Every structure is written in structure tokens, then in C-alpha cells.
Amino acid sequence: MALSELLADMESLPTLAWVSPALTAVAVILVALFSGYRKSPKGFNVPTLGEDSQMRYVQEADFKNTIFQVLTPDGPRLFLPRKFANELKPFKRHEASGMKALADRHLGHYTTIDHESDVMLGAIKIDLNRNLGLFVGDVEQEVSHCFKTNFPSCEEWTPVDLHETLLRVVAQASARIFVGYPMCRNDEWLECSTKFALDVMTGGEKLKLWHPWLRPFAQYWIPEMRQIRGDHQRALDLLMPELKKRAAEARQPDAPPRQDMIAWMQQRAQKLGDKSFDYKELANLQMLTATAAIHTTRLAIIHALYDIAARPEYIAPLREEIREVTRDTNGILQKQHLTQMRKLDSFMKESQRHSPPSVATYQRKAMIPIDLSNGFHIPKGTIVQCNTNILDETPAAWGEPHAFDGFRFYRLRENPEDTNRFQFASPSYDSMQFGFGNDACPGRFFASNQIKIILSYILSNYDIKFEESVKGRPKNFMFEVNVMADPTVKVLFKKL
Numbered sequence: 001m002a003l004s005e006l007l008a009d010m011e012s013l014p015t016l017a018w019v020s021p022a023l024t025a026v027a028v029i030l031v032a033l034f035s036g037y038r039k040s041p042k043g044f045n046v047p048t049l050g051e052d053s054q055m056r057y058v059q060e061a062d063f064k065n066t067i068f069q070v071l072t073p074d075g076p077r078l079f080l081p082r083k084f085a086n087e088l089k090p091f092k093r094h095e096a097s098g099m100k101a102l103a104d105r106h107l108g109h110y111t112t113i114d115h116e117s118d119v120m121l122g123a124i125k126i127d128l129n130r131n132l133g134l135f136v137g138d139v140e141q142e143v144s145h146c147f148k149t150n151f152p153s154c155e156e157w158t159p160v161d162l163h164e165t166l167l168r169v170v171a172q173a174s175a176r177i178f179v180g181y182p183m184c185r186n187d188e189w190l191e192c193s194t195k196f197a198l199d200v201m202t203g204g205e206k207l208k209l210w211h212p213w214l215r216p217f218a219q220y221w222i223p224e225m226r227q228i229r230g231d232h233q234r235a236l237d238l239l240m241p242e243l244k245k246r247a248a249e250a251r252q253p254d255a256p257p258r259q260d261m262i263a264w265m266q267q268r269a270q271k272l273g274d275k276s277f278d279y280k281e282l283a284n285l286q287m288l289t290a291t292a293a294i295h296t297t298r299l300a301i302i303h304a305l306y307d308i309a310a311r312p313e314y315i316a317p318l319r320e321e322i323r324e325v326t327r328d329t330n331g332i333l334q335k336q337h338l339t340q341m342r343k344l345d346s347f348m349k350e351s352q353r354h355s356p357p358s359v360a361t362y363q364r365k366a367m368i369p370i371d372l373s374n375g376f377h378i379p380k381g382t383i384v385q386c387n388t389n390i391l392d393e394t395p396a397a398w399g400e401p402h403a404f405d406g407f408r409f410y411r412l413r414e415n416p417e418d419t420n421r422f423q424f425a426s427p428s429y430d431s432m433q434f435g436f437g438n439d440a441c442p443g444r445f446f447a448s449n450q451i452k453i454i455l456s457y458i459l460s461n462y463d464i465k466f467e468e469s470v471k472g473r474p475k476n477f478m479f480e481v482n483v484m485a486d487p488t489v490k491v492l493f494k495k496l
């Protein structure tokens with residue numbers, strides 16, 4: 001962190017207003033000097049790659065069969081060949097934890113995301129998944145409302161920044177199920193629940209620049225770190241009127257049961273006898289759920305739209321499938337239609353195969369010492385991640401591994417024995433974009449539905465293409481192990 005940046009941050013720090021300027025300057029200089037200090041982390045006896053290695057790792061096939069490490073100030077990160085995911089799979093979450101690995105990666109102890117909740121996991125895994133079908137019409141309505149109120153009219157070809165516009169669409173459509181109507185249209189809530197994730201990511205990255213010993217102090221200098229605490233309070237304040245309204249409603253005899261994530265979390269907490277669950281915890285869990293759900297889903301839609309715009313030959317068959325499956329309801333989406341959209345499902349899966357959320361979607365923190373079959377010892381506390389994006393290892397039956405074949409999974413499912421396999425939301429050893437094993441993403445069915453509803457809305461209402469200047473599919477770029485869509489590209493939309 002540059003000293004000037006640090007000083008600018010400090011100036012805006014109200015709690016230090018009483019400290020004399022001279023003392024503050026000394027403190028800043030000492031802290032800045034110390035922050036440059038890096039104790040070289042103790043590593044393993046395996047090849048070590050430099051800081052840029054995670055990008056190279058994806059490209060270098062040599063590492064398919066080799067364990068290697070990247071040294072970070074927080075200790076070595078071990079990269080394992082994909083086959084080891086099979087060995088780690090049987091371990092329970094208290095032995096090899098995906099959540100803890102993720103929390104550590106974003107300094108969750110400071111950024112508040114190191115918070116595992118049975119209430120939240122149960123509400124997603126059981127209640128959300130069981131009730132998904134109820135919401136297809138509601139979500140479609142929200143998507144349509146959002147496009148009508150927040151999207152340019154697109155009477156002519158109009159450039160659209162998908163990163164920005166889809167954030168609102170996905171946030172509002174998700175909030176319909178997370179906090180219900182009318183809260184899902186509350187601008188402040190949508191802003192708060194989406195900004196929290198960005199504060200966590202940015203705050204965590206800025207804090208990582210500081211030596212671990214200095215982080216307890218440095219957290220107060222970083223604006224995003226301070227905002228995280230504000231985000232939690234603001235979420236509670238914004239939700240409070242809705243929660244009070246519901247509490248009053250529940251006291252009425254014959255009050256109809258609510259169906260949304262607020263209600264499911266409250267019911268789960270009661271079932272589990274969770275005494276620590278209160279309005280504050282509920283607001284925190286809503287923020288965590290939104291964090292897991294919104295940016296991942298938005299990114300998958302952006303990748304799919306880039307893939308469609310780069311390959312316009314897919315537009316007609318996808319549009320035809322949507323028209324065909326919704327013929328019986330005059331274009332109104334129903335639950336069964338989403339299952340029937342097999343070409344769209346296949347396209348989404350192929351898009352995700354080429355542009356996964358990360359090249360290490362299977363990561364675990366060893367909560368106990370673990371020995372691999374090759375004799376490699378993983379000490380307790382180590383974070384390991386598997387290379388989950390090796391296109392070369394695509395099974396031969398799937399066809400040309402490197403080609404973009406939007407309907408490859410559609411064709412594979414034509415085999416009667418495989419009709420329920422190869423779906424977007426089916427993780428497997430060869431398809432780990434949603435992780436793998438018992439702790440694979442519990443929100444994948446929800447994400448699959450949301451993406452289908454949003455993509456089918458776009459395909460049914462707009463023509464899309466890239467600006468002339470864009471040649472081919474824009475290249476993704478990497479941030480650590482994460483795969484990002486090029487944010488500088490705009491897609492042109494024109495109303496049908």
C-alpha cells in the first residue's frame with residue numbers, strides 16, 4: 001500500500017481524530033515500514049511457483065500430475081492434481097472444510113465471512129431447493145420488471161454494460177426469494193446486499209498487503225474493512241421494518257405461512273433450537289447468502305451472453321427451444337419448462353466448462369492431518385486446492401475437448417441412459433465447476449433456474465451482438481485462481 005494512500009485513509013478515520021498529528025505520522029511510518037516486512041513462509045518439499053503462477057498453472061499441462069505450492073504471507077497454498085479430489089471427497093466438513101478454505105482466502109476472520117451456519121446451509125440445501133418450483137413465475141415477473149425499469153429501451157442497437165445492469169437484475173430476482181416482495185425492489189437493500197461482497201473482496205485484498213501481525217491494527221485503516229461493519233448494521237436497519245411487520249403478522253390467527261429465505265431461516269433456527277439466532281444474525285446470514293449467490297450467478301450469465309454474442313448461430317435454436325417448451329402457456333414460464341430447456345442447459349454448461357468461476361473450484365482446509373495415497377502428508381491447517389479446469393482431461397466421449405460445442409451435453413443426454421446426467425447443476429469428477437462431493441454448491445439448482453429465466457427473457461425479447469470492434473469471444477482474465485469476464489466489453493441489445 002502506498003504511503004499516500006495510507007495517509008488518505010487515515011484522514012478519513014474518525015476514531016483517530018484525537019491523536020496528535022505528529023504521533024499519527026510516526027505511527028503511519030512505522031506501520032508502513034513493517035507492512036513491507038515479509039517473513040518468508042515455510043513451504044513444502046514440492047516445486048514452488050512465483051506469484052503469477054496461478055495463471056501459468058492453468059496453461060502448463062506439466063502440472064497435471066505434480067503437486068506444487070505458491071508461497072503467500074499466510075502460508076503455502078498447495079495445488080494438487082485433480083485426481084486427489086477423489087481422495088479428499090470422503091472427508092467430512094469438520095475434517096476438510098471448503099467453507100474454511102474460502103474464509104481464509106478472504107481473511108474471513110476480519111472480513112466477517114468466517115461464519116458457518118447450519119441455519120443458512122439448511123435453509124439453502126433443504127428449504128430453497130425443495131421450494132424452487134414455486135418461484136418461477138415470481139422470478140420471471142421480477143426479471144421483467146427490472147428490464148422495464150432499469151434497462152435502456154433498446155429501440156435501436158444499444159451498448160449495455162452487462163457487469164452493471166445484470167448486477168441489478170440478478171440481485172432483484174434473487175431477493176424475490178431471499179427477502180420476498182416488496183423488499184426485493186428496495187433500492188437500498190439491493191445496494192447494501194451487493195456492496196457487502198465487494199467490500200469483503202476488496203477489504204480482504206487490501207488487508208492481505210499487510211503482514212499478518214499488523215492486520216489487527218491495519219483493518220481500521222482500510223475503508224472497505226470499516227464499511228463491512230457498517231454494511232452489517234445497515235442490513236439490519238433496512239430489514240427491521242419487514243421483520244417487525246412479519247412478527248406482527250405471525251401473531252394474527254390464521255396468518256398464511258410465508259415462503260422465502262427469511263421465513264425458512266427463522267423456522268430452521270427454531271427447529272435447531274439455535275438460541276444465538278436473532279434479527280442481527282438473520283441480517284448477517286442474508287448478506288452471506290447474497291454474497292454466495294449474486295456475483296457468481298451474474299458472472300455465469302455474462303460468460304454465457306459473451307459466448308452467445310460471439311457465436312450468433314446459437315441464437316435461433318435456443319430461441320426456438322424456448323418458444324417450443326412454453327407454447328402450452330403462451331410464453332409464460334413454468335417450473336417444468338426450465339427442465340425442458342435442454343439445449344439452453346447444455347449451452348450454459350459448455351459456457352461454464354470454458355469459463356468456470358475459478359480454476360480451483362475444489363478447495364479444502366485440512367482441519368486434521370491428512371495423508372494422500374502417494375505418501376504426501378498434508379498437515380492440519382493447510383489449504384489445498386485441486387486444478388479443476390483441465391480441458392485436456394475432458395472424457396473422450398464428450399467430443400473435441402477444446403472446441404466450444406454448445407450442444408455437446410444436449411447430445412450426450414439423448415442417450416436414454418444418460419437423460420438425467422450432464423446437466424448444468426450436476427457436479428461430477430469431470431465437471432467440478434460447482435465443486436465436488438457432499439459440500440458441492442448447494443445453490444446450484446437455484447442458480448440454474450435463475451440463469452435460465454434471465455437468459456430466456458433476454459433471448460425472447462432482444463437481439464444481441466458485439467460491437468464491431470470486438471473480434472471473437474473476449475478473452476477472460478485471471479485474478480488469483482478466479483476467472484473473470486472482460487469488463488471493458490459492451491454487448492449491443494436491440495428490442496425484438
Ligand code: HEM
Pocket residue numbers: 098099121124289292293294296297300357361362363432433434435436437438439440441442443444446447
Ligand atoms: C453460477 C452460480 C454459482 C457458482 C458457479 C457457484 C460455485 C460454488 C462453488 C465452486 C462452491 C464450492 C463447492 C465445493 O467446495 O465443493 C460453492 C459453495 C457454496 N455456494 Fe455456490 N455457486 C453459485 C451459486 C450459488 C447460489 C445461488 C447460492 C445460494 C443460494 C450459493 C451458495 C453456496 C454456499 C452456501 C456454498 C458453501 C457450501 C458448503 O460449505 O457446504 N451458490 N459454490
